[in-house]
Amino acid sequence: MKSKEKKPAKKRRYGKWIAIVIISVLAAAFIIPKMIYRINEGLVEQDATVEDIDISAFSEKTFSGSYSSGHMYANVDVTVVNGMYTEIKLTDYSGINPSRANQVIDSIIRNQSITPDEGDIGEQFTDIMVQKAIYYAIRYNYSVE
Numbered sequence: 001m002k003s004k005e006k007k008p009a010k011k012r013r014y015g016k017w018i019a020i021v022i023i024s025v026l027a028a029a030f031i032i033p034k035m036i037y038r039i040n041e042g043l044v045e046q047d048a049t050v051e052d053i054d055i056s057a058f059s060e061k062t063f064s065g066s067y068s069s070g071h072m073y074a075n076v077d078v079t080v081v082n083g084m085y086t087e088i089k090l091t092d093y094s095g096i097n098p099s100r101a102n103q104v105i106d107s108i109i110r111n112q113s114i115t116p117d118e119g120d121i122g123e124q125f126t127d128i129m130v131q132k133a134i135y136y137a138i139r140y141n142y143s144v145e
Contacts, residue, residue, distance in 0.1 A: 051114070053135060060081045060082070062077055078138060090105065104131065
């Protein structure tokens with residue numbers, strides 16, 4: 001009767017290490033992004049209040065402003081003519097949805113308010129980042145012209 005041959009100890013050890021590495025990589029790929037999202041969610045929710053600003057006193061001016069929280073940020077240029085938002089450009093961003101940011105900007109221009117009472121505007125992280133960037137541009141008068 002033949003005896004079963006055992007695998008060498010080294011091969012078994014390598015197999016365990018490979019399994020550990022694969023499990024670690026998979027865990028990192030799924031868990032770390034979720035953790036980052038939750039951290040950013042908490043940071044944005046802490047400062048989620050956005051106030052509207054009276055821009056009626058501005059005749060013609062372009063302001064630049066930004067807002068950041070965690071790894072997310074939004075930079076904007078806001079043009080006001082005759083007390084009305086005429087153009088808002090998202091000049092730089094990270095961690096936000098640019099398509100959603102443009103929807104928010106369109107809504108702000110259409111309603112002439114940083115806090116438009118339209119649909120679900122103001123409920124997502126991107127919305128808050130853009131609204132805050134516009135608020136800081138106007139509130140602190142970072143004029144670029």
